[in-house]
Amino acid sequence: MSSGTTVIDGAHVVTVSGAEYPVGFIVVTDGRIAQVGAGPAPDIAGAERIDARGCVATPGLVNTHNHLYQWATQGLFADNTLFEWLVGSYEMWHRLDADVVADTTTAGMSWLALSGCTTASDHHYIFPSGRGDIVAAEVAAARAVGIRLDLARGSMDRGQSDGGLPPDTVVETTAGAIDATAAAIDAHHDPSPASMTRIAVAPCSPFSVSRDLMTEAAKLARTAGVRLHTHVAETLDEHEQCLAEFGCTPVEYAEKLGWLGADVWFAHAVHLSDDAIARIAQTGTGIAHCPSSNARLGAGICRVTELVGAGAVVGLGVDGPASSELTGIAGEMRQALFMARARKGPQALSSRTALHMATLGGARVLGRDAELGSIEAGKLADIALWRVDGFGHDVIDDPVVALTFGPTPPLERLLVGGSTVVERGELRTVPAESAAAAGRSAHRALVKEVSR
Secondary structure (H helix, E strand, O other): OOOOEEEEEEEEEEOOOOOEEEEEEEEEEOOEEEEEEEOOOOOOOOOEEEEOOOEEEEEOEEEOOOOHHHHHHOOOOOOOOHHHHHHHHHHHHOOOOHHHHHHHHHHHHHHHHHOOEEEEEEEEOOOOOOOOOHHHHHHHHHHHHOOEEEEEEEEOOOOHHHOOOOOHHHOOOHHHHHHHHHHHHHHHOOOOOOOOEEEEEEEOOOOOOOHHHHHHHHHHHHHHOOOEEEEEOOOHHHHHHHHHHHOOOHHHHHHHOOOOOOOEEEEEOOOOOHHHHHHHHHHOOEEEEOHHHHHHOOOOOOOHHHHHHHOOEEEEOOOOOOOOOOOOHHHHHHHHHHHHHHHHOOOOOOHHHHHHHHHHHHHHHOOOOOOOOOOOOOOEOOEEEEEOOOOOHHHOOOHHHHHHHOOOOOEEEEEEOOEEEEEOOEEOOOOHHHHHHHHHHHHHHHHHHHHO
């Protein structure tokens, strides 16, 4: 976190926790929000002053589900179903190594920062044997970019020979996956409120892991005091496979294995019954809603209106770049709005509900709402300033509508713990040219491996 004091003056401040100040200020001291209120900012000697007139100030956006390694395989299998896309993609992904992951993390996290993201959860479940310390490479690359990483250390132990989708070369043994996940927690998990790195336990999905891995993962997470994450109910194919193999729906299967609760979040959750929605809400289980990826893969439209209406904890996620090419987290607010309204009409989702999902909702999904997700005194100074006084946005009187309904406004400033990561649309940590070059390098490395 930064030291010293920064004063943000003249912005339309949207706290998300309740109050809005059409002309307001935020005082940041030693990386935390010290004051927020209406009117002109106080005069504080020696403070850095940011003139935020013409900007809307929001909490930094929280991305609750991603696969950063997929930056290297964007644009492939563009017209395939999820299962077909996975089978083709595994032929490239099982060649990942620590260098490729460092490069994809640099590119992907930089792209997220430029879209207003201050905290990102990455679900990484590809760990080919003998390819270096992939977790350490990802953690180091994320720290260089400067936004918070919630690394959901994934795993798979059902290869093709056991009826799973992934090739046998990319899966781990059950014991090996649990041991490696425990090691990642020991080495990298920081539970402190200002943490830049947290680790979650995250078996990939019901069709790529065994029952034993799911149950042992839950035991590990609860013993270590970390969170649980997996994919659930993304496609009808998965729904039908669960019925055929386990005699129950994906959510029912998860509940049987102890995978519902306030320490759990599911990615996608597209195909949910009314009963499943009720159970998710009752248990406090979080949902990472990924509208662009669900549309790109033709998986369906999440019943987010019903989830929110039931009181479920819902955040937004961009999913992997290979199933949601170049998607930034800010744009997912618009996608969530439009897809909900396409299903249920113009009152299905409001602009402020979409912003809530992208901020405080996402922080709740990741178990970090005590320190992130709203602009309140005492919380970490993860703040985005969006310029809404430019061509086009300047004719929309409601700045939250300007932010969520149209193209994403220019990002004037992005603070993480009070430190500037983006200023006037440019990265101030990793040069954008270097991030882009890292992404190209990762792509070429995988393509070269496949062509051998």
